[in-house]
Amino acid sequence: MTEFELIERIFATLQPDTPNANTIEKGIGDDAAITRVPAGARLVSCIDTLVQGRHFAADWDSVEALAFAIGYKSIAVNVSDIAAMGATAHSVLLALALPQRLANTAWLEAFAKGLFHACQQFGVILIGGDTTRHDQLVISISAQGFISAPATPVYRSGAKAGDTLYVSGTLGDASYALQHPDTEVGQQLAHRLHTPTPRAALGNALGQLPTSAMIDISDGLYQDLKHICSASQVYLRIDVEHLPVSSALSEIAFAERLTHQLTGGDDYELAFTLAPSLSPPTTVTPVRAIGQVLSPEALAALPFVPETPQPILFYQGQPITAHHPAPFTTLPPLDGYQHFTGSS
Ligand SMILES: Nc1ncnc2c1ncn2[C@@H]1O[C@H](COP(=O)(O)OP(=O)(O)OP(=O)(O)O)[C@@H](O)[C@H]1O
Numbered sequence: 001m002t003e004f005e006l007i008e009r010i011f012a013t014l015q016p017d018t019p020n021a022n023t024i025e026k027g028i029g030d031d032a033a034i035t036r037v038p039a040g041a042r043l044v045s046c047i048d049t050l051v052q053g054r055h056f057a058a059d060w061d062s063v064e065a066l067a068f069a070i071g072y073k074s075i076a077v078n079v080s081d082i083a084a085m086g087a088t089a090h091s092v093l094l095a096l097a098l099p100q101r102l103a104n105t106a107w108l109e110a111f112a113k114g115l116f117h118a119c120q121q122f123g124v125i126l127i128g129g130d131t132t133r134h135d136q137l138v139i140s141i142s143a144q145g146f147i148s149a150p151a152t153p154v155y156r157s158g159a160k161a162g163d164t165l166y167v168s169g170t171l172g173d174a175s176y177a178l179q180h181p182d183t184e185v186g187q188q189l190a191h192r193l194h195t196p197t198p199r200a201a202l203g204n205a206l207g208q209l210p211t212s213a214m215i216d217i218s219d220g221l222y223q224d225l226k227h228i229c230s231a232s233q234v235y236l237r238i239d240v241e242h243l244p245v246s247s248a249l250s251e252i253a254f255a256e257r258l259t260h261q262l263t264g265g266d267d268y269e270l271a272f273t274l275a276p277s278l279s280p281p282t283t284v285t286p287v288r289a290i291g292q293v294l295s296p297e298a299l300a301a302l303p304f305v306p307e308t309p310q311p312i313l314f315y316q317g318q319p320i321t322a323h324h325p326a327p328f329t330t331l332p333p334l335d336g337y338q339h340f341t342g343s344s
Pocket residue numbers: 048081218219
């Protein structure tokens with residue numbers, strides 16, 4: 001298959017019809033795509049790259065077996081970032097660095113089926129891309145979405161003292177599945193790692209409310225909430241016993257599963273803050289209050305306040321510290337997933 005046959009046979013042909021198609025003046029097939037933007041809408045854009053051996057397994061057997069899931073997940077992680085702005089995803093561009101051994105109809109069809117399955121589920125259309133050859137599989141997807149009035153974008157920077165902190169779905173499932181793939185619980189949770197569900201409808205509903213801050217959880221709850229703390233210049237209280245847990249993960253010892261929930265990553269849940277007078281929207285995705293934005297008075301009452309704004313963990317009403325680490329025996333490292341560490 002040549003590069004041009006591949007694009008034509010797989011990406012232009014396998015795409016199902018979608019409602020967004022009528023807003024695309026030119027999709028796959030020219031030098032760039034042309035989209036009709038709804039009058040008054042704001043354009044929301046993001047990009048995420050998935051790399052063999054870093055975002056999914058390095059070995060070829062896994063990459064071959066996971067073709068559908070890799071296609072699905074590369075769309076899902078972008079839809080999640082668009083949802084985290086309070087927006088609705090509309091269309092995507094796909095840049096594919098494809099190893100020779102995957103440039104065959106079987107692998108590409110399975111990959112495209114996963115990709116288009118996610119596109120259909122979340123109402124997005126593939127409008128173009130770029131295909132090159134490389135020795136490892138690397139997938140970059142950029143997504144664009146829209147926010148139309150009365151919805152407004154939700155930033156990381158708007159959390160206010162007294163707001164309630166919420167998180168959607170359940171946490172820690174993907175991380176457990178990644179680290180324990182051969183256990184019964186790991187296998188029950190494998191779908192949460194390979195085919196995560198971005199909270200598209202919830203993100204959209206939160207864009208209709210005066211949601212004060214929002215982020216999607218990709219690198220671990222604690223680390224991602226740190227971004228809300230520094231952008232909003234607030235301290236967050238997290239009550240660890242309130243972290244939502246799936247029934248499969250609840251089988252695991254409390255301290256161990258909490259570590260996955262706080263630091264594991266790959267959750268693609270939404271964390272957000274709302275003024276206490278507001279109720280979170282009711283969509284198919286459950287949400288749970290897990291803490292609050294600390295007021296200056298609440299902070300002043302703490303035995304110790306870190307210098308920089310950050311989340312503070314509580315268990316049974318008491319701050320979790322190195323001296324009083326319960327429910328942990330020793331405080332685990334709370335940094336989540338990082339591509340580069342501090343050392344050079
Ligand atoms: N190479 C880059 N060039 C320009 N901006 C970048 C680059 N890498 C990251 N950014 C920007 O930095 C900000 C944070 O990026 P980051 O990738 O950490 O986002 P995230 O949503 O927290 O993580 P995820 O990759 O899991 O979606 C975003 O605004 C992103 O666009």
